Amino acid sequence: MKYKRLLSALVLSACAPLVASAKTTTLLLNSFLSPTHPVTDIVIKPWAERVGQATDGRVKVDVAPASLAAPHQQLPSVTKGVFDVAYQFHGLLTEQAKLNQIAHLPFVNTTSRGSSVALWRTYQEHFAKVNELADVQVLGMFVLPPGVMFGMKGPINGIDNLKGQKVYSIPGVPAKVVEAAGAGVVVAPAARSYEAISGRTVDAFVGYSVSDADGLKTVSYATDVTDVTGSLTAPSFVLFINKKRWAALSQADREAISAISGEALAQSMKVYDELETSARAKAAASGTKFHLADESFTKDLHALAKPITQAWLDDAEKLGVNGQEALEFYKTQAEANK
Structure with missing residues (x-):
């Protein structure tokens, strides 16, 4: 009997690290746009799903069912830990992120994917060193189809x-x-x-x-x-996470999330260009x-x-x-x- 108890204790002890490693970290993401808006529906929710896939379920991103803060309160809310992840319109960050306003300049944009890739690469090449958004961890950026x-x-x-x-x-x-x-x-x-x-x-x-x-x-x-x-x-946005929550993730999970953000997020904006083509056809058909x-x-x-x-x-x-x-x-x- 004593032998069996000892063996059970040893097995449980050996399994403990595996149980701990299998624990899921849940991050709360706020989308200030409605659940049915294309940004939430075809950009944010799919990205959240890819986080879970890339980390083999170790990190889960829950998108809040309704906005927990006004559009201009996304950055301070993440900094204070009201929620963990958010995105914010650069037009509401004119003082905090002056360099990223480049996507809003007139006569510089093409498509959603083209401009998103341009913004991320320009940020990496020219702006990241300035670190204007030092209070959060920047994960990616995206630009919507040009405004009309x-x-x-x-x-x-x-x-x-x-x-x-x-x-x-x-x-x-x-x-x-x-x-x-x-x-x-x-x-x-x-x-x-x-x-x-x-x-x-x-x-x-x-x-x-x-x-x-x-x-x-x-x-x-x-x-x-x-x-x-x-x-x-062209409206542009920055996606970011609370720095403490980011630091608490394992190196492997941070690398996995980075791999499906940044450039990958920018490239995925092709889906928004397809949506724009469809919306224009629909509007034209309506007169x-x-x-x-x-x-x-x-x-x-x-x-x-x-x-x-x-x-x-x-x-x-x-x-x-x-x-x-x-x-x-x-x-x-x-x-x-x-």
Whole structure:
């Protein structure tokens, strides 16, 4: 009997490390966009699933069923440990992440995948050393399809169509451009745009893509869509995790998660380009008219946007980064990977 008890004790002791190693670490991820929005549905949730697969189940990412914080509170909430993982719109991090605003600059973007790859590689090559987001561990970045101009009472085909109009815009570059054009601008995160647009308190809206307008339920309010070559902007986001929670993971699991984030996450944004193509076809079939800004309108927009690009170049210089070199690198990568 004593022998059997001793043998059992030895077996349990030997198995203890295996039981401990099999323990699952659960991370809580917050998505400030609705569960049905494409960012949550085809970007964030699949990434969370890949984390579990890459770590053989040792790390599980649970996506909160509803947002636990306002769009601008994602970074401080992760830093404080309210939740473990989140992503935030760079337009709400203009002071904390000045270099990453490169994706929001006018006339630099191509497709969601092209721009996402460009942003991640430019970050790695030129920005990571500055470590602007030092309070969290950056896992990846992604850029949505370029933003367009939505007319609610006909096409926006010139500066004159913006002057004196009330226009909703996402924060950042498009808001500055349309304001410089003489429009009265209502600025709010994309997740809050439906109220202003559905209530018809604005005459037009700008800054996000047709697929996002579809996901935000605003596309039906547009009679016309105007594309600008290179686009006025493209909404970009950074994905990050609490530093203590990251450090607590094993080296093997950190490497596995890094392998399916970063470049891999950027490459996966091809799925958003496919969604954009589908959303445009759907909108056209519903009667929305599509236009490309002509040479004169484009020239005027370039003139309005020039100070914005220069301001970013000035910020880059202050942070010790060759902004012009980084900008050319970004544009080359965006074009090569579209």
